[in-house]
Amino acid sequence: MSLIEIEHVTFQYPGAAEPSLNDVSLNIEQGDFIAIMGGNGSGKTTLCKLLNGLIPHYYVGDITGAITVDEIKTLESKVTDLSRSVGYVYQDFENQLVRAKVIEDASYSPLNFGYHDYLERGKTALEKVGLIGKDEEYIWELSGGQKHLLALAGAISLEPKILIVDEPVAQLDPQHAKELYDVLKMLNEKENTTIIVIEHHTEFIAEYCKNVVLMSKSKIIWKKSVREGLTRVNELREKDIFPPQITQAAYSLTEKEDSTLPITLNEALEYFESYQAPEHNQIFLQQTVQKIKEKIVDIQNVDFSYKTISRQKKKILNGVNLTINKGDRIALVGNNGAGKSTLMRLMTGIEKPEKGEVLLKEMNTKEFSPEKFADMVTYIYQNPEEMFIDDSIKADIEYFLKARNVKDYAIAVDHIIELFQLREIKDRDGRLLSGGQQRRASLAIGVAMQPLLILLDEPTANLDIGTRKHISKFIQSLKDEAEAVIIATHDMQLVAEWANRIIVMKDGQIIHDGNRETVFSNKALLDQAGLTPPQIMEISRLLGMKLAYSVEDFVKYAENFGEESAYSGNYKEAARVY
Incomplete structure (x- = not known):
């Protein structure tokens, strides 16, 4: 039995x-x-x-x-x-x-x-x-x-x-x-x-x-x-449902669906070993020089603590300095408890720094109530149901615009409903929708506020892979709806494919501020922050190939690898082995 x-x-x-x-x-x-x-x-x-x-x-x-x-x-x-x-x-x-x-x-x-x-x-x-x-x-x-x-x-x-x-x-x-x-x-x-x-x-x-x-x-x-x-x-x-990235890559290269496909990183190392590149094919890590951009947020030497039940202070942020510029698509990464959500709440004015200054468009958050910044910053919660206050998605999207007496708000609402593909569910209560539908609706509510800065806390958490990919496409469109977007996330694939700037936090401090090349090629940094790169990126690094940020990247590099490296015969041999 x-x-x-x-x-x-x-x-x-x-x-x-x-x-x-x-x-x-x-x-x-x-x-x-x-x-x-x-x-x-x-x-x-x-x-x-x-x-x-x-x-x-x-x-x-x-x-x-x-x-x-x-x-x-x-x-x-x-x-x-x-x-x-x-x-x-x-x-x-x-x-x-x-x-x-x-x-x-x-x-x-x-x-x-x-x-x-x-x-x-x-x-x-x-x-x-x-x-x-x-x-x-x-x-x-x-x-x-x-x-x-x-x-x-x-x-x-x-x-x-x-x-x-x-x-x-x-x-x-x-x-x-x-x-x-x-x-x-x-x-x-x-x-x-x-x-x-x-x-x-x-x-x-x-x-x-x-x-x-x-x-x-x-x-x-x-x-x-x-x-x-x-x-x-x-x-x-x-x-x-998506198999491991290495399995997808091997299948794309061979178009053979059988049990010999690798499913773990160790198996993939052996499977793809013929693709190993000479040392000079390693990716160039130096950061490009950034042009001066328009500031949206300026965080200056900020500390933040809260009192425990024993009346002792527990420090969450320690000496944080950060500037958010127009055009930034920032992924805020780090392990649980690093201070990511607290840092974002400081940008809304809901929380005030214990020490230091937080400036939004040169306005000090200490000097104004959070309502003053509601037109500038939208914070989309990790639990999307917290965004729903009315009995229909359409009413939730309209709420902020109507409260601010925005003229012709109905035109804006209709555009947002179309943008996030909510036409069929616009009259349903957001609290009764599926996880993916709730995420879409919460993004729509945030965009309807017409902010300069959109903050998202774990937007792909608790979603299956297919829905995560779907939501990621909508997140891509946010760059056209706000001057800057910040996402706090553990989803490294979203980070790799979406962000133009990655901020790594640990124990309440920023330990790195760079791009995906400087982050994902730095194993010491990843280990220090407790981060794991996407599987396809890790296998490309271990094989000495150009760093692949997606399965499609890996397949393209692998298919052209024999022509690009000194091992020109390896690709044909690898193809024969497959």
Whole structure:
């Protein structure tokens, strides 16, 4: 008998026009490390909520079929009966942190189950996830990555046989994402915990998982080994899922879809080794001289701190100097807790610097209320639903223009609705839209304010790869709608393809301000900031090729490589090997 057996399950939420799961069957064995892939709305999260009894005991609806988890019939059991066997880290993991201090939260579940050693269980869980020495810290003092690890510690404090993690890396910087996956790997290999992840990032699936499930339109299409699943390039693309970049590149060069395609970086090194370039083909790293530009924002020697519950100050920004110019498309990067969001809030006037000055068009934010800068700066939140205040997208887009008595605002609104392809959903409530639709709508609301400066906080977080690419196209268009755009993001592919300037932050300071060549070619800088370049960029660097910022770049360089380098025979040999 499998550890998990789902047999012909159909589930439909109340009022929904179609089932969220339609005749779904799936078996998962003890000790598996399995990823659930699929576009937004394909049924991934609904499927996983069957396993801990949240469906149908908490999220009610019409359900048929049978689910057995660790020999427990879930439809006949309570959520508490399953919680010892199934741990769950939700996509909005901060909502499952319920106590004030770290140790209290980590030991909360065993305490409620009456275990006399609940504190020891909590401490053990904290050690497993790498939060040693954080026991007495308050939760709000932790970085986003540390909070995610704490939610994981709470989930494993009962030592469940099954651990489900919904979107493990969606809100994490690359360094913390790897740390979290390393913890999952340890639990799987050393404790035989069955790991189930809902994941859009196929590079992580290739590196860590054993099997993969593809879902589409409320159905399971297949369950396969990771290698077999991720090398089905055309089928995945048809479902708006993108295999690892190295897999895509190898397929583009050979047009052969088989299991010999590389899926990890180490495999790609061997696969593409014939493309290695001589040293003189390395990219030229010197920055070009910048022309004097018109200033929009001038940040001068700024410090910012907030008071903790113990009345001590925690410094977030330390001696920051920065100028934002007209025409800048800036990617603000760095690990969780580096100070990116705080720096952007200072530019809105919502926060005031503890020390130093923030000038917007030479106006000091200390001397005016935030409302004074509302015409100049738009801040688009990481959670797009926070942008919706009315009962329709059109009304939300109109709101600012109507409040400012802008003449002929209807013409501007109509242009924006067309620009962001919102015509079909303009009369719907933004809070009820899908993640990708909400992102589009929030961008439209921001642009409608007609600002000089647009600030976006993690605009592609929590989106599947296909939707991320779609949203990235809309972000590209923002350069025509504002004098400057700043994006705080962990999405290195968006950074590589969009930004003309990259600002790297660490521990509240700017440690580099340059372009994509100076950032992505500097391995020491990337390591210092906890950043991971896109996979295709890393393989081109390791192979000594010209730095490729996209799969298309890599394929073009590889195809022309034999003509450009001293190894003119290598490309033909590589083609023969393929």
